[in-house]
Amino acid sequence: MIENDNKLTPIIELNGITKEYCAKATFFSKGYTSVMALDNINLAIQKGDIFGLVGQSGSGKTTLGRLLLKLESPTKGIMKFNGKSINDLKGKGLKTYRSKVQMIFQDPYQSLNPHLSIAETILEPLIVNKIGDHNSRKEKAIETLDTVGLTPGKEYYDRYPHQLSGGQRQRVAIARAIVLDPEFIVADEPTSMLDATIAIQLFKLLQQIKEKYNMTFFFITHNLAAAKYLCNKIAVIHNGIIVENGPSDQVIQHPEHPYTKQLIQAQPKLNF
Amino acid sequence: MAKNHYLERFQKGWKIFILNPLGKTGIILLIIFMLMAISSFFIPLLDPMYDPMTGIDPLIKESMPPSFQHWLGTDNVGRDLFAQLMEGAKVAFIVGLASAFVSIVLGTIIGMISGYVGGITDRILMRAADIIMIMPSLVVLLILASLFGQFNIWIIVFIIAIMRWPAVSRVIRSQALSLKSRPFIEASKVAGASDIRIIFRHILPNVLPLAFLYMTFRVTSAILVEAALSFLGFGDPSQVSWGMMLQWVWKSGHMFQAPYWLLPPGICISLLTLSFYLLGRAMDEVLDPRLRKEEERK
Ligand SMILES: Nc1ncnc2c1ncn2[C@@H]1O[C@H](COP(=O)(O)OP(=O)(O)O)[C@@H](O)[C@H]1O
Ligand SMILES: [Mg+2]
Numbered sequence: 271m272i273e274n275d276n277k278l279t280p281i282i283e284l285n286g287i288t289k290e291y292c293a294k295a296t297f298f299s300k301g302y303t304s305v306m307a308l309d310n311i312n313l314a315i316q317k318g319d320i321f322g323l324v325g326q327s328g329s330g331k332t333t334l335g336r337l338l339l340k341l342e343s344p345t346k347g348i349m350k351f352n353g354k355s356i357n358d359l360k361g362k363g364l365k366t367y368r369s370k371v372q373m374i375f376q377d378p379y380q381s382l383n384p385h386l387s388i389a390e391t392i393l394e395p396l397i398v399n400k401i402g403d404h405n406s407r408k409e410k411a412i413e414t415l416d417t418v419g420l421t422p423g424k425e426y427y428d429r430y431p432h433q434l435s436g437g438q439r440q441r442v443a444i445a446r447a448i449v450l451d452p453e454f455i456v457a458d459e460p461t462s463m464l465d466a467t468i469a470i471q472l473f474k475l476l477q478q479i480k481e482k483y484n485m486t487f488f489f490i491t492h493n494l495a496a497a498k499y500l501c502n503k504i505a506v507i508h509n510g511i512i513v514e515n516g517p518s519d520q521v522i523q524h525p526e527h528p529y530t531k532q533l534i535q536a537q538p539k540l541n542f
Numbered sequence: 543m544a545k546n547h548y549l550e551r552f553q554k555g556w557k558i559f560i561l562n563p564l565g566k567t568g569i570i571l572l573i574i575f576m577l578m579a580i581s582s583f584f585i586p587l588l589d590p591m592y593d594p595m596t597g598i599d600p601l602i603k604e605s606m607p608p609s610f611q612h613w614l615g616t617d618n619v620g621r622d623l624f625a626q627l628m629e630g631a632k633v634a635f636i637v638g639l640a641s642a643f644v645s646i647v648l649g650t651i652i653g654m655i656s657g658y659v660g661g662i663t664d665r666i667l668m669r670a671a672d673i674i675m676i677m678p679s680l681v682v683l684l685i686l687a688s689l690f691g692q693f694n695i696w697i698i699v700f701i702i703a704i705m706r707w708p709a710v711s712r713v714i715r716s717q718a719l720s721l722k723s724r725p726f727i728e729a730s731k732v733a734g735a736s737d738i739r740i741i742f743r744h745i746l747p748n749v750l751p752l753a754f755l756y757m758t759f760r761v762t763s764a765i766l767v768e769a770a771l772s773f774l775g776f777g778d779p780s781q782v783s784w785g786m787m788l789q790w791v792w793k794s795g796h797m798f799q800a801p802y803w804l805l806p807p808g809i810c811i812s813l814l815t816l817s818f819y820l821l822g823r824a825m826d827e828v829l830d831p832r833l834r835k836e837e838e839r840k
Binding site: 339373375376381395399443450 | 547724725726728729730731732733734735736739743744747748
């Protein structure tokens with residue numbers, strides 16, 4: 271495994287990524303206060319990984335995901351995609367990059383436009399990237415709905431988000447993320463708003479998708495058990511710092527950092 | 543299919559709306575005024591003497607109280623007041639709706655761009671909005687009218703619209719601002735959508751109900767500004783309107799002699815603006831966030 275890693279260029283490589291949020295000076299405090307959301311992050315994600323990022327709320331997980339999608343820029347550091355820097359992407363280059371990298375958001379009640387039908391939501395990435403024609407797009411959208419378990423796809427095609435359950439909405443969000451056949455998907459706590467049984471169904475779905483399309487996943491969670499279940503590699507983040515990083519089994523069975531040990535103790539049920 | 547969705551939403555909103563006493567009163571008043579406006583097209587066809595502007599009853603030399611021939615009486619040159627009142631309803635609708643429509647379109651587009659794009663664009667647009675907002679539209683119109691002479695009714699409509707978009711754009715801007723960071727907008731960005739697409743495809747449908755609400759308030763203010771302008775003698779002299787009727791009562795010295803001439807246009811102005819105000823209030827209740835949340839949850 272490790273030898274293999276050395277030969278291949280990682281799909282995502284982060285070198286010294288730092289993100290500092292500045293809050294403007296208030297009436298009471300002179301100067302500026304800043305929040306160090308991410309502090310000198312170094313990570314490499316290999317093609318085919320389901321890479322888990324585990325940490326408690328406020329540790330900087332979402333920030334890292336948003337950086338990867340270029341929804342935000344790092345204060346310092348270099349981000350590479352397939353060996354090429356993506357720091358300064360703009361315009362067309364950014365659009366191409368984003369067609370290869372997609373995101374599944376945390377809250378399925380917020381991530382779908384209530385005024386757009388399921389079809390319109392899933393077709394949007396195909397339309398704005400000018401892929402296919404009217405008929406082939408429709409076919410692709412229905413096929414993708416089938417893939418994410420909303421079967422038969424035709425049934426769901428013309429519905430609206432308010433007619434779906436949370437789990438179904440998240441499946442639509444997954445469909446939107448995979449419809450462009452991206453290489454890399456950031457999933458930001460995709461099940462934290464849903465029931466445990468539905469969460470497990472969605473984990474299985476993500477696994478199936480990963481195997482079927484050989485996509486690479488960056489799976490963000492606050493739940494070590496979920497990461498253990500789903501991921502082959504895990505990084506543990508604490509206050510914007512990666513404190514532990516390695517293959518899942520190693521991180522869970524032989525944790526080195528006290529914070530990781532603490533996390534494991536706090537979650538005795540590590541099996542699904 | 544999209545049509546069905548909007549139809550469904552409209553029907554849900556309509557139910558809340560029509561059960562609301564304010565909404566019901568507003569709608570009934572509005573229907574009465576609409577019938578009045580429609581009748582204005584037919585009255586002059588009965589007899590050229592009933593043309594609100596040019597029809598003069600040859601037998602009448604001074605203002606007459608209501609009679610069988612002239613239900614509301616005549617003005618001092620023998621024109622039928624009922625015909626003028628109906629024509630005034632039509633003009634009020636045209637002035638109110640046209641100028642509200644223009645200011646809503648302007649305000650919505652400017653507000654969405656300002657809120658979504660942010661930065662320097664936002665600052666320039668909102669500064670412009672502030673400057674226009676603090677200018678009292680009636681005074682500005684009076685100054686312009688005294689500089690350039692009397693305006694055609696369409697120019698008045700347009701100037702009122704130009705004066706009245708800023709408040710709309712402020713409200714729409716703050717809506718756009720809060721929508722901007724919603725995950726579905728970011729999801730669309732990640733999918734590769736352009737700013738124009740995000741503004742018109744994702745933000746517009748979400749601010750549209752609010753824009754409609756503001757439209758009803760804008761109708762009210764446009765009708766009032768036009769009436770005041772006409773009454774003060776700066777209206778379009780070739781166009782009958784309620785404000786113009788009041789101006790004629792005043793100018794011909796019948797203010798205190800001919801209540802049948804003075805009262806109808808005054809009452810109509812109040813009731814029509816009231817009906818749009820009631821519509822707006824009822825609509826506000828339909829759009830009430832708590833009610834909307836319930837709808838979302840269903
Ligand atoms: N836009 C922002 N402005 C200022 N601070 C922010 C912003 N976004 C996140 N933060 C701060 O950065 C830290 C990490 O946040 P986040 O990445 O959302 O954590 P997580 O997803 O792990 O819960 C938090 O302290 C949060 O308050
Ligand atoms: Mg988060």
